[in-house]
Amino acid sequence: QVQLVESGGGLVQAGGSLRLSCAVSGRTFSSYxxxxxxxxxxxxxxxxxxxSWNGGFTYYADSVKGRFTISRDxxxxxxxLQMNSLKPEDTAVYYCARKGATTVGPIxxxxxxxxxxxxxxxxVSS
Numbered sequence: 735q736v737q738l739v740e741s742g743g744g745l746v747q748a749g750g751s752l753r754l755s756c757a758v759s760g761r762t763f764s765s766y767x768x769x770x771x772x773x774x775x776x777x778x779x780x781x782x783x784x785x786s787w788n789g790g791f792t793y794y795a796d797s798v799k800g801r802f803t804i805s806r807d808x809x810x811x812x813x814x815l816q817m818n819s820l821k822p823e824d825t826a827v828y829y830c831a832r833k834g835a836t837t838v839g840p841i842x843x844x845x846x847x848x849x850x851x852x853x854x855x856x857x858v859s860s
Contacts, residue, residue: 736760736849738830743854746820750858754815756830756851764788764808767833769847770815772826772856782828783815784841793841798824820858827853 742754754770769784783804784793792804803816813830831847839846 736832738832738849738851740828740830740851740854743828743856745857745859748820748822748858748860750820751816751818752820752856754817754828754830754854754856756813756815758811758813758830758832760811763811766835767841768804768806768813769831769833769841770804770813770828771831771844772824772828773853774826777826779829779844781842781844784833785813795842817856820856822858822860824856825858826856828856829853 737759739757740754742752746752765787767784767786770782771779772782773779781795782798783802785804785806789806801819806813830851832849833846834848837846
């Protein structure tokens with residue numbers, strides 16, 4: 735059974751930084767594309783960032799480009815999201831997810847992901 739556990743969320747002032755981590759169980763972590771999504775109250779879950787199996791390809795939502803950085807350490811089965819210059823509109827529950835092995839759809843689509851973490855709350859105060 736694959737499990738994803740996020741950590742690193744919290745309360746931060748606007749302009750501050752946080753680093754989220756997602757630890758993934760299972761021996762085949764390094765074979766999968768991983769993504770970060772977020773969901774604010776009353777809004778749909780939205781794509782934040784994605785990274786290919788070897789880290790060679792990354793992709794970001796326009797809203798976070800230049801402020802957030804996704805990375806992974808396959809030796810530690812962990813994917814990270816470094817968030818800088820945080821804004822109040824970044825407030826949401828952040829989820830990491832594993833993209834399905836046989837899916838061919840866009841990295842930005844939640845339906846392409848087969849395993850999800852429980853989420854970690856990020857709150858940015860103004």
